Amino acid sequence: MATHLPVIKNVHGNTLDVLGEAIVAGRYPPGLAIPPEPMLCEELGISRTVVREAVKSLVAKGLLVTGPKLGTRVMPEEHWNWFDPDVVVWQSKIGLTREFLRDLQELRRVVEPAAVRLAAERATAQDIGEIEVAFAGMKAAIEQGGDYVTHDLRFHQGLLRACHNRMLVQMSKALGALLRTSFEISTSRPDGPASSLPLHRAVLDAVIARSPPRAERAILTLIDSAREDIEQVLASRRKLPSLSQPAPPLKARVPSITR
Missing domain, CATH: 1.10.10.10 (Winged helix-like DNA-binding domain superfamily/Winged helix DNA-binding domain)
Incomplete structure (x- = not known):
């Protein structure tokens, strides 16, 4: 952990x-x-x-x-350089706006589906192994409690690296703070991580199966689910996360989550 x-x-x-x-x-x-x-x-x-x-x-x-x-x-x-982690943290500390979150979700819908299609074609055994480790970390955090967001971030950055496009690999580093914003908001919903875990598995299984169309559909489903989570959190007026602090750990769940 x-x-x-x-x-x-x-x-x-x-x-x-x-x-x-x-x-x-x-x-x-x-x-x-x-x-x-x-x-x-x-x-x-x-x-x-x-x-x-x-x-x-x-x-x-x-x-x-x-x-x-x-x-x-x-x-x-x-x-402003919105890919700069400091800029994203400063924005989170003064308040994440609907416009900021909308821009983030639109960016994910543009970048991640294309990257995942390439990953389904190009991912090596090592790439898949690293993404599997990240997924296992997410699953363990849900079942046993712990740091879910860090593993979630590694999962998505692993997908971007697996496309083996140098520019997208660089973008995976720049997108880190932006992605963490989305993940922390989704995780703040009590059932958010558990409900999104099968969606992550579907993405990974499609990459393993070397099916670009299936991988693209799966990542779009995951992104749209995150958007719904964000909308619900915004509607609830719950306090949004500040990225200047570590992500709060999940509490352990009693029932075990199957693959």
Whole structure:
């Protein structure tokens, strides 16, 4: 079972989080300049070097732009790198919006079916073995309690790697935080993990059977089921997860779940 250790950030990491969250929350509106370095240094109790490094990181993530006579200004959110895990975490901390979750589900519907079709054609024995291990971890977490989300993430990232397309493999890394958002919301439903486990098995069995059409249908069923879970959680007004903390473990179920 995976063990989560607390992430201890340095001064740069903490400053990056403070400024990033402030931008995503709208404290510094798009098109306007963030406070000058001396003011940020005084407000945050940090050096100019730390501020400059944090600004460089935020520029790289698409949240800020700098230039002569321009200063350091906030970019509109369509310029932000939504594949960056930090950006996704900052959004989750201030609140996951319906628009954000809709975009996520649409992205999954575009990327995962195509990737799974390729996986059904190209997956090696090692690929399938790794996905089987992830599935077994999900099943054990449901039956015995424990970390379900980490295994769920490994299952889907394993499928993306199994397509053996270098760009999709890179995307599997970038999609990690986005996928975790969806999985945590689905898992927050009491029956969410147990009801989705057979859907995961159907995807894996189709890949093992080398049936791209069947694999595509199975992953679409799984994605649409996750969308329904998300809609129900949103309708219930239940508190949504914050990705800055480890996923909560499942409690053990009494009945055993068959394959």
